[in-house]
Amino acid sequence: MGKRLLCGCEDVSVEEVRRAWAAGHRDLESVKRFTGFGTGPCQGKSCLALVTRELLRLGATPGELAPFTARPPREPVALGALAGLDPGTLPVGHEGIPPDAPPRRPGPDGLRPLPSRADVVVVGGGVLGLSLAYELARRGTTDVLVLEQAYLNAGASGRNGGGVRAQWSTPTMIRLARRSLELCRRFAVDMGINVWFRPGGYLFLAPTAEQVARLEQNARLHAEHGLRTRVLDRAQALEIVPHLDPSRFLAASHNPDDGVVFPWPFLWGYAGKAEALGVQVRTFTRVTGFRRAGAALTHVETDRGAVACGAVVNAAGAWSKGVAALAGVATPNRPTRHEILVTEPLEPWLDPLVSLLGSGLYFSQSQRGELVGGMGDPAEPEGVSQGSSLRFLARFAGAITRLAPRTAGVKVLRQWAGCYDVTPDNNPILGPAGFGNFFQLHGLVGHGFMMAPALAELYADLLTGRGRDELFDRFPLSRFERGGAAREDFIIG
Ligand SMILES: Cc1cc2nc3c(=O)[nH]c(=O)nc-3n(C[C@H](O)[C@H](O)[C@H](O)COP(=O)(O)OP(=O)(O)OC[C@H]3O[C@@H](n4cnc5c(N)ncnc54)[C@H](O)[C@@H]3O)c2cc1C
Numbered sequence: 093m094g095k096r097l098l099c100g101c102e103d104v105s106v107e108e109v110r111r112a113w114a115a116g117h118r119d120l121e122s123v124k125r126f127t128g129f130g131t132g133p134c135q136g137k138s139c140l141a142l143v144t145r146e147l148l149r150l151g152a153t154p155g156e157l158a159p160f161t162a163r164p165p166r167e168p169v170a171l172g173a174l175a176g177l178d179p180g181t182l183p184v185g186h187e188g189i190p191p192d193a194p195p196r197r198p199g200p201d202g203l204r205p206l207p208s209r210a211d212v213v214v215v216g217g218g219v220l221g222l223s224l225a226y227e228l229a230r231r232g233t234t235d236v237l238v239l240e241q242a243y244l245n246a247g248a249s250g251r252n253g254g255g256v257r258a259q260w261s262t263p264t265m266i267r268l269a270r271r272s273l274e275l276c277r278r279f280a281v282d283m284g285i286n287v288w289f290r291p292g293g294y295l296f297l298a299p300t301a302e303q304v305a306r307l308e309q310n311a312r313l314h315a316e317h318g319l320r321t322r323v324l325d326r327a328q329a330l331e332i333v334p335h336l337d338p339s340r341f342l343a344a345s346h347n348p349d350d351g352v353v354f355p356w357p358f359l360w361g362y363a364g365k366a367e368a369l370g371v372q373v374r375t376f377t378r379v380t381g382f383r384r385a386g387a388a389l390t391h392v393e394t395d396r397g398a399v400a401c402g403a404v405v406n407a408a409g410a411w412s413k414g415v416a417a418l419a420g421v422a423t424p425n426r427p428t429r430h431e432i433l434v435t436e437p438l439e440p441w442l443d444p445l446v447s448l449l450g451s452g453l454y455f456s457q458s459q460r461g462e463l464v465g466g467m468g469d470p471a472e473p474e475g476v477s478q479g480s481s482l483r484f485l486a487r488f489a490g491a492i493t494r495l496a497p498r499t500a501g502v503k504v505l506r507q508w509a510g511c512y513d514v515t516p517d518n519n520p521i522l523g524p525a526g527f528g529n530f531f532q533l534h535g536l537v538g539h540g541f542m543m544a545p546a547l548a549e550l551y552a553d554l555l556t557g558r559g560r561d562e563l564f565d566r567f568p569l570s571r572f573e574r575g576g577a578a579r580e581d582f583i584i585g
Pocket residue numbers: 215216217218219220221239240241242245246247248249250251252253254255256377378379380407408409410411412415430431432466509510511512513533534536537538539540541542543
């Protein structure tokens with residue numbers, strides 16, 4: 093029998109929706125991510141009702157099938173048309189932006205019970221929390237509970253560009269990123285899930301003499317660490333990406349071993365393997381407070397009851413400041429929205445992820461042919477917001493069509509946003525704070541995805557007494573009492 097299609101744009105069949113259900117995905121946001129339904133040009137207009145009907149048939153309750161957040165633009169629109177808008181006339185910040193619909197929690201049938209106690213409770217089921225849970229379990233600490241307030245991939249880990257690069261400007265970042273790249277290359281085999289790792293390299297474009305000098309300095313450091321980074325003149329850069337306007341930059345740097353992954357299966361891979369080793373992951377469970385006795389946290393309170401704990405890890409990303417505050421611990425994190433978009437698929441034309449230094453612009457081409465790109469906005473105010481703006485579309489479209497005029501005819505399919513978890517020195521906050529058993533794992537700004545695999549190994553070593561990397565002495569919360577660490581400033585976006 094032929095396959096019965098529910099989503100024509102993305103070729104999603106009834107069987108795939110059933111597989112998603114069998115894998116534990118009940119809410120529409122999760123089923124959308126697992127199958128890809130509703131992410132094509134029609135944005136769910138033709139398939140949402142069909143998938144909803146199938147999930148109801150399988151046993152979902154009407155309450156948990158609230159439609160997923162509709163993503164702008166309402167219909168595909170060319171970058172060239174958007175580039176004609178003047179960003180200066182469009183509202184800055186979160187003004188007038190409808191927030192994402194709050195995720196609907198499955199009914200009691202869809203929720204697994206909470207254990208009464210766990211040796212380690214991890215707050216936050218993003219890439220940092222899940223990778224740590226997996227690495228702890230691999231080291232024999234399996235009584236680990238991960239609590240996630242929404243579905244997996246609801247936070248920045250499900251909303252990012254998937255870029256993984258070793259082209260950094262400090263030995264520490266190079267060391268972590270190289271290890272992460274190594275783990276990314278093996279991820280599909282080790283974790284049994286395809287993360288579409290594409291080692292197309294990163295191409296940094298330097299539009300000023302000062303930035304050229306910076307790339308040259310970085311390249312010398314990279315050579316010392318065995319990276320294959322080369323500084324290129326304009327003609328050499330055009331050999332790698334022929335459609336760039338060479339008047340927009342002076343020189344470039346390229347490391348062919350950097351790459352891009354598809355974030356969603358990365359999280360499912362970590363969660364699935366961690367659970368197979370004994371970790372418990374509970375979605376739709378929000379941490380609401382802590383109980384303490386003397387210098388220790390004794391219980392984690394949630395909207396589904398309390399859990400006694402040996403240790404607690406705060407891996408709540410942009411929400412980590414709020415989670416720390418629940419324990420009375422103040423952190424200097426500044427969550428800041430960062431927007432991103434995807435276009436219609438094109439024939440293959442772009443190998444590396446391209447980043448234009450100084451502008452915040454970056455873009456890559458996915459294995460399915462879409463351009464995926466984002467751009468930071470210096471005017472963005474602090475705050476957790478995952479809504480999308482027209483100002484971003486105008487700014488991004490202007491920047492990319494100036495740099496690669498060929499993109500003017502390419503249509504934007506979908507935009508979305510997540511938050512960078514920014515600290516004053518752009519470095520993470522690691523180790524215990526406030527209580528001897530309250531561990532911090534946040535403040536990864538715009539590079540937490542690529543650092544997570546390597547950082548999780550080191551963190552698990554620390555928590556299981558296997559070793560203490562120098563990172564934990566350099567990046568405790570207490571460093572801010574002394575003015576912070578040396579600022580990390582080779583950040584994209
Ligand atoms: C648009 C964009 C592009 C990016 N591009 C890249 C890139 O190319 N490469 C890269 O390396 N990084 C990139 N980043 C950064 C990267 O996504 C983050 O650094 C990383 O995902 C952080 O992971 P996390 O686990 O700390 O946070 P999250 O993924 O946000 O996870 C935290 C989780 O905690 C949950 N939570 C919060 N409060 C509670 C509570 N009270 N109880 C229970 N759960 C709670 C949240 O729901 C969330 O799922 C990008 C980020 C954005 C927004």
